[in-house]
Amino acid sequence: NAGVTQTPKFRILKIGQSMTLQCTQDMNHNYMYWYRQDPGMGLKLIYYSVGAGITDKGEVPNGYNVSRSTTEDFPLRLELAAPSQTSVYFCASSDSSPYEQYFGPGTRLTVT
Amino acid sequence: KQEVTQIPAALSVPEGENLVLNCSFTDSAIYNLQWFRQDPGKGLTSLLLIQSSQREQTSGRLNASLDKSSGRSTLYIAASQPGDSATYLCAVVEGNNDMRFGAGTRLTVKP
Numbered sequence: 001n002a003g004v005t006q007t008p009k010f011r012i013l014k015i016g017q018s019m020t021l022q023c024t025q026d027m028n029h030n031y032m033y034w035y036r037q038d039p040g041m042g043l044k045l046i047y048y049s050v051g052a053g054i055t056d057k058g059e060v061p062n063g064y065n066v067s068r069s070t071t072e073d074f075p076l077r078l079e080l081a082a083p084s085q086t087s088v089y090f091c092a093s094s095d096s097s098p099y100e101q102y103f104g105p106g107t108r109l110t111v112t
Numbered sequence: 113k114q115e116v117t118q119i120p121a122a123l124s125v126p127e128g129e130n131l132v133l134n135c136s137f138t139d140s141a142i143y144n145l146q147w148f149r150q151d152p153g154k155g156l157t158s159l160l161l162i163q164s165s166q167r168e169q170t171s172g173r174l175n176a177s178l179d180k181s182s183g184r185s186t187l188y189i190a191a192s193q194p195g196d197s198a199t200y201l202c203a204v205v206e207g208n209n210d211m212r213f214g215a216g217t218r219l220t221v222k223p
Contacts, residue, residue: 042116045212090156099143099209103156105154
């Protein structure tokens with residue numbers, strides 16, 4: 001099992017550009033999550049999904065969009081990138097109860 | 113709103129010492145609590161998960177306890193080693209599947 005994989009590992013965007021961060025899991029988990037981690041801070045939930053076709057907002061959803069067309073994939077889209085979106089983005093997945101989450105290696109994004 | 117706090121923010125100990133990391137949360141209505149390890153520039157590795165009905169979990173030299181009524185959890189590391197140096201994060205999951213993280217404790221174990 002590869003677990004949770006994320007691409008790309010690093011990316012630099014100019015202000016106003018858009019991009020999609022990819023996340024794939026091969027554990028057949030129903031639940032998937034996107035977090036961002038700012039320097040010296042804990043992770044904050046952006047969006048999550050409880051199954052294909054179902055998504056919901058987390059704590060910090062503004063400026064992001066997600067879709068979940070398959071169980072395996074949960075891409076995160078940034079529209080009109082802003083410097084405030086400079087962060088490390090982590091994707092995670094979990095099975096149902098007890099919802100133990102498994103994380104990908106992260107994508108380091110810089111917006112200049 | 114759930115707030116998760118980890119104290120201290122950083123800790124440095126000599127090799128071989130036993131140590132305790134602290135995590136507190138403001139709303140006791142949690143579903144579970146999870147402890148993670150994060151190495152610099154890396155993702156998170158799950159260490160222990162304690163369900164709300166449990167009091168503690170153990171894995172090797174690690175022991176995590178949970179006291180929901182007081183909103184506290186501790187991670188005990190026995191006989192610390194330089195390889196234990198990392199940032200340790202605790203996170204609580206609430207009934208709506210929302211996971212809230214603390215800012216972490218950065219641990220350095222000196223040889």
